[in-house]
Amino acid sequence: MSKLTDVPKRILIGRALRSDRLGETLLPKRIALPVFASDPLSSVAYAPGEVLLVLSIAGVTAYHFSPWIAVAVVVLMFTVVASYRQNVHAYPSGGGDYEVANTNLGPKAGLTVASALLVDYVLTVAVSISSGIENLGSAIPFVVEHKVLCAIGVIVLLTLMNLRGVKESGSLFAIPTYIFVAGVFTMIAWGAFRGLVLDDTMRAPTADYVIKPEHQGLAGFALVFLLLRAFSSGCAALTGVEAISNGVPAFRKPKSKNAATTLAAMGLLAVTMFCGIIALAAATDVRMAENPAKDLVHNGVPLGADYVQNPVISQVAEAVFGKGSFLFVILAAATALVLFLAANTAYNGFPLLGSILAQDRYLPRQLHTRGDRLAFSNGIVLLAGAAGLLVGIYGADSTRLIQLYIVGVFVSFTLSQTGMVRHWNRHLAAERDQAKRRHMIRSRAINAFGAFFTGLVLVVVLVTKFTHGAWVALLGMVIFYAVMTAIRKHYDRVAEEIAAPDGPSDDSVRPSRIHSVVLISKIHRPTLRALAYAKLMRSDSLEALSVNVDPEETKALRAEWERRGIDVPLKVLDSPYREITRPIIEYVKGLRKESPRDAVSVIIPEYVVGHWYEHLLHNQSALRLKGRLLFTPGIMVTSVPYQLQSSEAAKRRARRQQDWNAPGSVRRGPAQVRSKESSEPKG
Secondary structure (H helix, E strand, O other): OHHHHHHHHHHHHOOOOOHHHHHHHOEOHHHHHHHHHHHHHHHHHOHHHHHHHHHHHHOHHHHHHHHHHHHHHHHHHHHHHHHHHHHHHHOOOOOHHHHHHHHHHOHHHHHHHHHHHHHHHHHHHHHHHHHHHHHHHOOOHHHHHOHHHHHHHHHHHHHHHHHOOHHHHHHHHHHHHHHHHHHHHHHHHHHHHHHHHOOOOOOOOOOOOEEOOOOOOOOOHHHHHHHHHHHHHHHHHHOOOOHHHHOHHHEOOOHHHHHHHHHHHHHHHHHHHHHHHHHHHHHOOOOOOOOHHHHEEEOOEEOOOOOOOOOHHHHHHHHHHOOOOHHHHHHHHHHHHHHHHHHHHHHHHHHHHHHHHHHOOOOOHHHHOOOOOOOOHHHHHHHHHHHHHHHHHOOOOHHHHHHHOOHHHHHHHHHHHHHHHHHHHHHHHHOOOHHHHHHHHHHHHHHHHHHHHHHHHHHHHHHHHHHHOHHHHHHHHHHHHHHHHHHHHHHHHHHHHHOOOOOOOOOOOOOOOEEEEEEOOOOOHHHHHHHHHHHHOOOOEEEEEEEEOOHHHHHHHHHHHHHHOOOOOEEEEEOOOOOOHHHHHHHHHHHHHHOOOOEEEEEEEEEEOOOHHHHHOOOHHHHHHHHHHOOOOOEEEEEEEEEOHHHHHHHHHHHHHHHOOOOOOOOOOOHHHHHHHHHOOOO
C-alpha cells in the first residue's frame, strides 16, 4: 500500500525534508503576519456585520450605538495586544497561554486553557471557511446550493497546503492577505475622501430597506443586555490574537522581538480596518437583520426567502467603489479568499499546541511527531477532521457557528493574563535591581488590566451567548478536558508499570528453562525453516504443535513427518469445533501453569507476500494467534518469515525506485572536485 500512495503523496505535499533543514522553515515577519494573523485580520469581514445583526433586533435606531461598540472593541484589542507582547517575551518557547497558565496557575488551569484553545481553533476553521463560502456564494450560485460540500472541499485543500510545510503555505497565503488589507484600506481612504472632501452621497444597496424590529423601544436593562450582546459579537475580531504567542518558535531570530512586532502590526491593522468598516457602514446606511426574509422590508413588503443578505463589507464596497467595478471585484475576491486563508491561523496554532500537549502526555504521542515536510502532520489532519465534522453538523452556516465562537478564546485570554500577574509577582519577590523592578511592575499592571478586562468580557459573552450556542463550545471544552485527563492518567500508569526498578526483579531473573513450540499445519519450506531456527535456539525442550481440524490432513501430516524422520516430537491437539487459536492458547497456558518459572517460546512460520491483495489471502490465522498470545503472560512469540517470489519482486522494484533519479536531479560534485578529477591522467 505504501508504494501505491507514495507517488500521489509526493505530488500533493512534496518531497520529504531532512530534520536538519528545520531552520529553513522559520518565518520572517512579512510571512509570519499572514500565517499567524490572518484570522484577526480577516474577521473584519464579518465582525462588523455581527454587531449590526444584533443591534437590528431593536431596529435601525439602535445602529447609532455601533461606533461606541467599535470603541469598546478597539480598547479591548489594544489591551489584549499589549498583554500578549508581555507573554511572547516571557515565554518564547511556544506554549503560549497553555504554558503561562500551566506554569503559574497549575496543571488544571493549563489544561482548561488548552481545552479552550483547541475548541477555538476548530471553530476558527469552521467559521472562517463557512463565511468565505457565503461570500463566494453571492457571486456563484453553485456554491450556495452545495455549501457543505464546497466547505469540506476547501478544508481538504487547506489541509494539503499546510501539509507541505508552514513556510511554503505561508508564502502562498501572503499575497491574498496583503491584497485584502490593501483593498480594505483603499476602500476606507476612498470612502473618506468621497464623503469628506467631495461630499458625495454613498448609499449601500440596502439603504432603502426598513428593518422591522423584533423588540420596539428597548430601554433599561433590556437595552444594556442588547448592547452587551452586540459587543460580544464584535469581539469576534479578537479571535486568533493568541496564535502568535503560541507560534513564537516558528519566527526567525530574534524570535520574541519579531513576534512582538508582528503582534503590534496585526493589532493596528485589525483595529483600523474594523473601525473604518463600521464608520462606512453607518455613512452608507447599511441594513442587516438576523432574519432578513421577514425583518427586512422594501416598499412595505418583506423581502422573502429568496433574498440573499450580503455581508457588510460587500455592501460598503459596492457603495464606495460601485457595483461591478474593478476595485469592487478585486476586494470581493480577496475577501472570500482571505476568509478561507484565515483558517490558516488555526492550522498553525492547533498542531503546535497539540505537539506541546503530546509532549506533556495529555494527547497521543503521534501528535508530537513531525511529518515529511517538518510540519506536525497528524495535528493538521486531526484539526481538518474535527472542523469538517462541525461544518457538516451546522450546514456551513456561519451565523449559527459564530454563536459558538470566542468563548474559548476569552477563557484562555483571562487565565493567561492572570497567570502573567502571578509570573511578575514571583519575579518581583526575587528581583533587587530597581530598573528591572520598574519594568516588571509596568508589565504586571498591563497584564492585570488585561486579566480584568478579558474576564469581564468572558462573563458578558457567557451571559449573552450561552442560550444562543455558547453552551456547545463549553461542552466541547469539557470533553477535551476529560479526554486529555484520561490520556495523561493512562500514560502515567503505563510509565509507572514499565519503570525499571533499581534492584533485582522478576523481569531480570533468567527463566529456569525455555520450552519452544513450533506451530505447523503441513510440511513445506516455511515449516522446515522454522524448525531449523528453533533447533538453533537450543531450547531445553522443543516440540512441533498442530491442530486437528481435518482428520485426513492430520493423518497425512503424521505420515509425512515419520517418512522424513524429523527428530522433533510432533504433538497434535484435538479441536472438535474446528478452532485453531483456542486450543493453542489453552495448551501454552497449561505449560506455564505446570512450570511458572519456565518461558514458553511460540515460533510461527509465515509467508511474506509482495502485493497488498495477497495479504488478504494469507497469514490471517497467524495474525489472530499473535494478537491473542500478546495478552498471555510468559509467552514469547517469534515469527519466522519465508519470502515468496512476489515479495522478492517487490523488493527489486523498491530498490529500482530508490535508485532511480529524475532527469537533472543528480548533479556532479563541487567545481574544485571536478577540476581535480579532470586534471588527473586517464588510465
